[in-house]
Amino acid sequence: MITxxxxxxxxxxxxxxxxxxxxxxxxxRHHARDAAxxxxxxxxxxxxxxxxxxxxxxxxxxxxxxxxxLDYLSRRxxxxxxxxxxxxxxx
Ligand SMILES: N[C@@H](CCC(=O)N[C@@H](CS)C(=O)NCC(=O)O)C(=O)O
Numbered sequence: 001m002i003t004x005x006x007x008x009x010x011x012x013x014x015x016x017x018x019x020x021x022x023x024x025x026x027x028x029r030h031h032a033r034d035a036a037x038x039x040x041x042x043x044x045x046x047x048x049x050x051x052x053x054x055x056x057x058x059x060x061x062x063x064x065x066x067x068x069x070l071d072y073l074s075r076r077x078x079x080x081x082x083x084x085x086x087x088x089x090x091x
Contacts, residue, residue: 001025001026001027001058002019002024002025002026002027002056002057002058002073002077003026003027003028003029003056003057003058004016004019004026004027004028004029004054004055004056005029005031005044005047005048005053005054005055005056005057006028006029006030006031006053006054007031007032007033007040007044007052007053007054008030008031008032008033009033010033010053010054011053011054011066012053012054012066014054014066014070015054015056015066015069015070015073016028018069018070018073018074018082019073021082022073022074022077022078022081022082024073024077024078031043031044031053039051040052040053047062048062048064052064054066054069055069056069056072056073058072058076058077071083
């Protein structure tokens, strides 16, 4: 199972879109921005060194940076679907 550490109004929405498009099972751990500062809550620092979102957990791996997460999901979990071959101009 893939766990997504999702922060409201953030680029972790990209990860949810990708998971839906790839048809992968996942669960969401919701984190709420501080209403005044809009910063992520401190508990995210337990999973990400800078306390940012998105982060995913999968089979004991912790992956962060949205671009790296999308690459990981495609290559590791979906046989390269939604990613062009590395040698192609589209890549
Ligand atoms: N380069 C990172 C950026 C991560 C990032 O800045 N996330 C923002 C949301 S889009 C965040 O966690 N902001 C809350 C904070 O900095 O406290 C990525 O693409 O994942």
